[in-house]
Amino acid sequence: MIDNNLGMIEFDEGNFNQAEFYYRRALKGYRSIDKRSGVVTASINLLFAFMLQDKLIDYERLYSPTATVTLAFPNQSKQTLLFWIHQRFLQLQVSYLSIL
16 A cells, blocks of 8 residues: 555654554555555554654554554564554653653
């Protein structure tokens, strides 16, 4: 799907809202054709975009299904990337709570 690539370009440019738009379209497209590798990639990219935009509720809603699919997928690099993103998310949660 070209949408995931367009999302990566926007992400690299710092246009996280536009990247999110493309990642959402990519995820929808991959789900419609039942392409698990694409679902994993688009979901992880979308999680990263949510985290960088402080869209914590969106992140929390997408994380569990993404983790389930990613951990069942035989790709250690995707599993590692998801782990890294989630660890950073948890760090941000602790920082946010200490401010309150």
